[in-house]
Amino acid sequence: MIEHKIEQWGIRRVEKHLSRKQPLFARISDKKLCQLCVGLSFLIGFTTTFVIVAFEIYLELLGENWLAWDNLIKLVLINIGFIGLELLLLFEIGFMTTALLINRASAENHFCDKMKASLVRAVMELSEPIDNIHGIKPYKELSKFRYIKVALYSGKDILSNFVIKAVLQKSISRSSVRVYIPLISTLITGFWDAWVQQKALREVRLRISARIYVLNQVAHHQQKQVSMTYRTALLRSIAVRQSYKQECDVNLELFYDEIYKQAPITLTDIESPTLLLQSLTLLNPTEYNDVIDILTTLLFFRQRLTANEKKLLVQCGIIEQQKINPLLA
Numbered sequence: 669m670i671e672h673k674i675e676q677w678g679i680r681r682v683e684k685h686l687s688r689k690q691p692l693f694a695r696i697s698d699k700k701l702c703q704l705c706v707g708l709s710f711l712i713g714f715t716t717t718f719v720i721v722a723f724e725i726y727l728e729l730l731g732e733n734w735l736a737w738d739n740l741i742k743l744v745l746i747n748i749g750f751i752g753l754e755l756l757l758l759f760e761i762g763f764m765t766t767a768l769l770i771n772r773a774s775a776e777n778h779f780c781d782k783m784k785a786s787l788v789r790a791v792m793e794l795s796e797p798i799d800n801i802h803g804i805k806p807y808k809e810l811s812k813f814r815y816i817k818v819a820l821y822s823g824k825d826i827l828s829n830f831v832i833k834a835v836l837q838k839s840i841s842r843s844s845v846r847v848y849i850p851l852i853s854t855l856i857t858g859f860w861d862a863w864v865q866q867k868a869l870r871e872v873r874l875r876i877s878a879r880i881y882v883l884n885q886v887a888h889h890q891q892k893q894v895s896m897t898y899r900t901a902l903l904r905s906i907a908v909r910q911s912y913k914q915e916c917d918v919n920l921e922l923f924y925d926e927i928y929k930q931a932p933i934t935l936t937d938i939e940s941p942t943l944l945l946q947s948l949t950l951l952n953p954t955e956y957n958d959v960i961d962i963l964t965t966l967l968f969f970r971q972r973l974t975a976n977e978k979k980l981l982v983q984c985g986i987i988e989q990q991k992i993n994p995l996l997a
Contacts, residue, residue: 678788685767702869705765706862713861716754717854762791766872773876786918790871796916877995878919878969886926898955901947909966911939912977968993
């Protein structure tokens with residue numbers, strides 16, 4: 669419920685930025701635009717943390733008692749206020765950049781509200797909704813360590829600050845120098861915010877490129893006649909890719925829906941890699957190469973391929989794998 673409200677707030681912010689024209693960024697490439705956003709994110713993390721750390725140093729230099737209620741209340745209020753400001757500014761920059769990327773990409777391609785919501789979730793690092801579409805179970809092979817990874821990822825910034833402070837305080841003996849050790853956390857927070865923003869915007873760019881690819885493929889398949897074996901192999905390719913992604917994907921959902929509408933067919937155990945490989949053997953060379961090219965691109969709907977995805981490519985006869993994601997090139 670809370671996550672849904674946060675998502676709706678993000679959608680409203682992006683919609684507001686979509687209605688604004690930004691001629692200043694018209695000549696900047698998507699990659700440069702994201703790099704600018706990452707640089708601003710570093711400054712935001714650095715500046716907001718500097719204010720918090722400056723107050724800590726102020727108390728140290730004055731010899732104030734940290735456990736005094738008035739100092740604790742001040743410290744808590746400053747932390748809440750500036751950390752909240754930091755998150756708000758980081759999200760706002762992410763929303764603004766996302767709106768610019770949407771306006772550029774959707775000049776010729778329509779982006780529905782569902783797609784815009786997916787981009788907002790990418791900016792805010794929210795999980796995709798849990799759906800079971802057409803019998804495809806994207807969470808079927810979900811790693812049981814996923815939530816542990818998420819917890820460690822979320823707490824890394826806080827833990828790293830404490831660890832580095834402790835190590836430096838042990839290694840530096842002069843008390844006059846040790847007072848300023850907390851300043852190092854400003855750099856840590858700045859680089860962390862920049863890295864997280866870069867990761868989020870890279871996912872936004874990837875989802876936008878994936879949507880354009882899907883729309884082009886749908887338009888292409890609407891204009892050509894294909895066999896039922898080809899359509900079966902293509903639907904199974906989309907389903908297996910969705911299952912391997914381990915989360916719902918609005919672009920894969922759209923692709924499956926549009927191909928299915930052209931000639932509805934009933935398939936069992938649709939996300940089975942074994943049945944996919946069997947369906948590929950029934951294709952002629954031209955159809956096989958076409959489906960393999962599509963499957964390879966669909967696998968790059970993730971920033972980096974997993975071991976299962978690389979294994980699937982090898983099973984399909986693709987030995988040499990691209991090291992650079994073609995959707996982000």
